[in-house]
Amino acid sequence: MPHASMTRRITDFANRADPYPVYEELRSTPVLHEEEGGPYIISSYYDIKALLHDPRVSSDAANLAAAGDDALASTEETGGLPPSFLRLDPPEHDRLRRIANSAFGPPHRPRRIDGLRGQMREIVTELIDAFGDAREIDVVDRFAYPFPVTVICRLLGVPREDEPRFRAWVDPLVATLDPETRRGTDADAATAAREARMQLGMYLSGLVEERAGEPRDDLLSDLVNSRGPDGSLTMMEVLSTAVLLLIAGHETTVNLITNGMLTLLRHPEILRRLREDPGLSVNIVEELLRYEPPVQLVPQRTCIADIEVRGVTIPKGSRIWLVLAAGNRDPERFEDPGRFDPDRGDIQHLGFGSGIHSCFGAPLARLETQIALSELARRLVDPRLVEDPPPYRPNAVLRGPRHLGIAFEGLR
Amino acid sequence: MAADYVEWLRREGRIVIVGASLAGLRAAETLRAEGFAGELTLIGDEPYEPYDRPPLSKSVLLGKASPHHTELPHRWETDAKWRLGVAAAGLDLTARRVRLADGDEVEFDRLLIATGVRARPWPKEEEARLEGVFLLRTREDAAALYRRLKAGPRRVFVIGAGFAGSEVASACRESGIPVTVAERAGAPLVGALGGVVGAVAADLQTENGVDLRTHVTVTALEGDSVGRVRAVHLSDETVVEADVVVVSLGSVRNTEWLTGSGLGAGPRGIACDAGCRAFDFRGIVTDDVFVAGDVARSPHALFGYQFLSLEHWGNAVAQAETAAHNMICHGAERRPHLWMPAFWSSMFGVNIKSVGVPPMGEQLMITQGSLAERRFVGVYGCKGRIVAAVTFDNARWLEFYQRQIERGAPFPVEYPTLDRRPEGRRPVDADFPDPSLPTHGPMVTLSGYSPADQQLVFHPARH
Ligand SMILES: Cc1cc2nc3c(=O)[nH]c(=O)nc-3n(C[C@H](O)[C@H](O)[C@H](O)COP(=O)(O)OP(=O)(O)OC[C@H]3O[C@@H](n4cnc5c(N)ncnc54)[C@H](O)[C@@H]3O)c2cc1C
Ligand code: HEM
Numbered sequence: 001m002p003h004a005s006m007t008r009r010i011t012d013f014a015n016r017a018d019p020y021p022v023y024e025e026l027r028s029t030p031v032l033h034e035e036e037g038g039p040y041i042i043s044s045y046y047d048i049k050a051l052l053h054d055p056r057v058s059s060d061a062a063n064l065a066a067a068g069d070d071a072l073a074s075t076e077e078t079g080g081l082p083p084s085f086l087r088l089d090p091p092e093h094d095r096l097r098r099i100a101n102s103a104f105g106p107p108h109r110p111r112r113i114d115g116l117r118g119q120m121r122e123i124v125t126e127l128i129d130a131f132g133d134a135r136e137i138d139v140v141d142r143f144a145y146p147f148p149v150t151v152i153c154r155l156l157g158v159p160r161e162d163e164p165r166f167r168a169w170v171d172p173l174v175a176t177l178d179p180e181t182r183r184g185t186d187a188d189a190a191t192a193a194r195e196a197r198m199q200l201g202m203y204l205s206g207l208v209e210e211r212a213g214e215p216r217d218d219l220l221s222d223l224v225n226s227r228g229p230d231g232s233l234t235m236m237e238v239l240s241t242a243v244l245l246l247i248a249g250h251e252t253t254v255n256l257i258t259n260g261m262l263t264l265l266r267h268p269e270i271l272r273r274l275r276e277d278p279g280l281s282v283n284i285v286e287e288l289l290r291y292e293p294p295v296q297l298v299p300q301r302t303c304i305a306d307i308e309v310r311g312v313t314i315p316k317g318s319r320i321w322l323v324l325a326a327g328n329r330d331p332e333r334f335e336d337p338g339r340f341d342p343d344r345g346d347i348q349h350l351g352f353g354s355g356i357h358s359c360f361g362a363p364l365a366r367l368e369t370q371i372a373l374s375e376l377a378r379r380l381v382d383p384r385l386v387e388d389p390p391p392y393r394p395n396a397v398l399r400g401p402r403h404l405g406i407a408f409e410g411l412r
Numbered sequence: 413m414a415a416d417y418v419e420w421l422r423r424e425g426r427i428v429i430v431g432a433s434l435a436g437l438r439a440a441e442t443l444r445a446e447g448f449a450g451e452l453t454l455i456g457d458e459p460y461e462p463y464d465r466p467p468l469s470k471s472v473l474l475g476k477a478s479p480h481h482t483e484l485p486h487r488w489e490t491d492a493k494w495r496l497g498v499a500a501a502g503l504d505l506t507a508r509r510v511r512l513a514d515g516d517e518v519e520f521d522r523l524l525i526a527t528g529v530r531a532r533p534w535p536k537e538e539e540a541r542l543e544g545v546f547l548l549r550t551r552e553d554a555a556a557l558y559r560r561l562k563a564g565p566r567r568v569f570v571i572g573a574g575f576a577g578s579e580v581a582s583a584c585r586e587s588g589i590p591v592t593v594a595e596r597a598g599a600p601l602v603g604a605l606g607g608v609v610g611a612v613a614a615d616l617q618t619e620n621g622v623d624l625r626t627h628v629t630v631t632a633l634e635g636d637s638v639g640r641v642r643a644v645h646l647s648d649e650t651v652v653e654a655d656v657v658v659v660s661l662g663s664v665r666n667t668e669w670l671t672g673s674g675l676g677a678g679p680r681g682i683a684c685d686a687g688c689r690a691f692d693f694r695g696i697v698t699d700d701v702f703v704a705g706d707v708a709r710s711p712h713a714l715f716g717y718q719f720l721s722l723e724h725w726g727n728a729v730a731q732a733e734t735a736a737h738n739m740i741c742h743g744a745e746r747r748p749h750l751w752m753p754a755f756w757s758s759m760f761g762v763n764i765k766s767v768g769v770p771p772m773g774e775q776l777m778i779t780q781g782s783l784a785e786r787r788f789v790g791v792y793g794c795k796g797r798i799v800a801a802v803t804f805d806n807a808r809w810l811e812f813y814q815r816q817i818e819r820g821a822p823f824p825v826e827y828p829t830l831d832r833r834p835e836g837r838r839p840v841d842a843d844f845p846d847p848s849l850p851t852h853g854p855m856v857t858l859s860g861y862s863p864a865d866q867q868l869v870f871h872p873a874r875h
Pocket of ligand 2: 059085086087097244245246248249250252253256293294295298300350351352353354356357358359360361362364365
């Protein structure tokens with residue numbers, strides 16, 4: 001019987017709301033190679049983990065381009081900026097990431113993220129207050145979407161009065177991240193995105209220039225003025241790093257918050273526990289990163305040598321897809337993997353990747369989502385889903401609902 | 413019959429653990445976690461609840477952690493009788509009794525020995541007693557040394573540049589205290605990592621302002637009229653004035669209390685089988701006496717069944733868990749202690765980690781990064797196989813190399829790796845002072861991920 005290829009089924013929009021049966025099937029062939037020139041698809045927890053730590057696996061955009069196109073090829077427009085460290089190998093990756101880290105976390109800036117806690121709470125409170133008298137809202141548009149971008153503005157040092165302008169540029173950019181949308185996008189949208197990218201780039205370089213030599217207490221200042229053992233960043237490197245933080249941290253966090261609310265509404269008992277004990281949000285967020293990870297797969301890796309996985313040799317030069325969401329539900333690793341259970345003893349998920357490219361923004365994403373979910377749980381009276389499943393965005397990699405309609409009886 | 417015994421033991425047997433530190437505590441917790449309901453006694457000569465030692469040479473000396481607050485977290489209710497502050501002084505194997513220093517006796521059905529090691533003292537007793545001469549093994553050692561460092565000594569002199577000595581030197585420099593380090597070999601860490609990597613450690617020290625003296629030994633410690641140390645005499649005839657001396661000459665195994673017990677215990681530790689059962693002096697394995705932690709010496713299947721003594725934190729934990737498991741289960745359910753040797757340290761702002769057994773390595777290849785930048789992965793090879801790896805500020809790759817060791821992967825590393833520099837294309841002599849030569853022969857590899865499904869695979873000798 002003819003049978004749609006697995007590669008096709010992963011990207012097929014019909015499977016977006018519930019891709020997990022496809023992943024389960026996928027795991028029965030843990031190293032899947034369907035066609036000449038196509039990717040090797042890896043779906044078991046331990047294999048993914050091993051490959052994320054394998055020094056024969058490259059993230060370099062140049063290697064990827066050499067390996068040819070595939071269904072998820074995302075050679076996104078960089079608008080003339082040099083590749084960010086997400087798409088670089090060591091030693092360049094390590095150098096850029098170290099410098100970025102000296103602006104972001106311990107030991108140099110131990111309070112940068114935690115210091116945002118109060119502001120995050122305020123932003124969340126304002127967003128929820130703004131629901132006003134409504135008894136039905138879209139969690140995505142009214143809450144999950146505006147929250148992370150506002151936080152990243154504060155982190156970078158975008159003045160508050162510029163926040164609306166800034167968001168107006170970010171929105172069309174994020175929209176074109178999706179390879180599916182990009183392929184189908186009409187010329188107008190493409191032009192709008194290009195225009196937005198340019199405006200954003202110019203705006204950011206203005207901010208950066210203001211801060212060169214005149215540091216303030218924000219991340220951009222630290223990036224442009226870094227003079228550590230790794231030297232300093234060029235202007236272009238500062239910009240590409242800032243754009244990376246912006247893009248990598250946006251849709252992912254939106255989706256984690258939205259997936260979180262959706263999952264909690266499907267598990268009312270856990271929602272009730274969270275309302276009574278905000279501390280539970282820590283485990284809930286970890287389990288969410290396992291159970292509904294916003295980055296479903298990492299499609300941008302290539303092998304620089306032959307690699308043997310479970311007896312299959314992946315030849316040098318091949319692309320590999322690491323299906324994090326499939327590994328996260330691998331019964332070889334997790335007991336009862338299909339159950340959402342924040343009480344599990346060891347939630348060592350692949351939701352943030354692993355190895356040298358493991359999510360740089362993880363401490364920020366965790367804190368944002370913990371605050372977002374515990375506040376939603378605390379303040380919404382008797383919330384429920386309007387539609388289940390909700391409508392999804394087309395993107396198979398950064399998967400999440402486009403809208404999440406919920407109804408509730410009022411605000412506490 | 414044997415099955416009945418184990419059932420009985422689990423229900424109402426008496427288990428005694430001697431040595432109430434890392435290995436002792438983890439074993440006690442594992443026993444309870446795995447359902448041991450009988451009587452459990454822990455005997456420890458230190459008057460404290462189990463505490464953690466690695467911080468003692470790191471954060472404690474920097475004043476970032478208090479020496480009195482490095483208790484080990486309890487992971488499981490042990491519901492045990494704690495006999496702290498009293499040493500075990502003897503063992504009667506036939507009567508199954510531990511004799512305590514205060515004259516008491518404690519009977520057991522099964523015994524776990526986890527008495528660890530102590531710091532090797534300065535051999536000349538009178539000099540060792542001078543005020544200002546320190547060892548570093550216990551909480552009290554660390555507290556006393558920290559007090560002196562805080563008072564701002566003129567110069568600290570560290571004898572021995574192994575990991576512990578190097579960490580002390582690092583803490584001194586971080587606190588702005590002048591420090592001299594003397595090492596018999598050509599560089600720091602040579603015994604653990606070989607001369608090539610040792611040279612990197614040497615640069616690290618000198619660049620951070622350590623006065624490093626290699627190829628020398630200390631011949632005498634000189635005191636002043638009131639019994640305080642004031643200078644150190646070296647084999648090259650130089651004299652260095654110092655008011656603090658830290659003796660870091662390795663360790664001595666705490667096995668004296670077993671003298672005459674009939675166990676195979678001595679200066680090299682207590683030999684045990686892969687299941688943690690102690691050997692008696694005839695080389696016959698005992699049934700009721702188990703060993704874990706720094707004091708143990710056990711054969712490792714992946715390293716030619718050589719008996720390894722591993723003074724590593726992770727080894728103490730893993731071996732304690734295996735020993736505890738094996739103490740209360742039937743023969744077929746016993747597990748071998750297959751822990752992959754792993755070690756970490758940090759000094760002069762660099763994070764150093766290793767897996768496997770570097771001193772087994774004859775050759776070394778820098779497969780990622782570069783020695784000059786002090787960010788690299790070094791892979792050790794022996795007889796055509798990878799036996800160890802070390803990273804300087806590159807720990808995230810270590811897991812990969814660990815798998816390679818487990819699989820008996822070939823050395824040299826021919827395939828390309830990320831960030832391979834020209835210097836890493838060919839292996840070089842790892843430069844250990846005294847290469848141990850493991851035998852040719854059959855080899856064993858490890859497969860599977862979680863401890864429960866790990867399996868050894870035997871490959872007969874090739875001809
Ligand atoms: C300063 C320092 C830094 C370290 N840093 C690192 C590091 O960075 N990484 C790493 O992997 N490892 C490190 N280690 C090693 C690690 O701490 C040990 O491997 C670990 O403590 C071993 O645990 P153990 O329980 O086997 O032995 P120990 O911790 O030595 O415990 C043995 C206990 O038994 C007691 N005892 C001895 N004889 C008797 C007796 N007759 N009766 C009763 N009790 C007795 C001892 O007093 C002691 O309390 C470090 C050790 C020190 C001292
Ligand atoms: C829930 C939200 C998030 C998820 C699920 C997520 C997930 C991931 C994953 C899976 C990777 C690994 C990619 C790879 O291996 O190629 C990654 C990398 C990265 N993430 Fe996140 N991320 C989130 C939020 C953020 C935020 C808020 C930021 C920034 C502030 C951020 C910045 C980055 C960066 C810079 C990288 C590249 C790291 C590198 O290459 O070294 N992420 N993220």
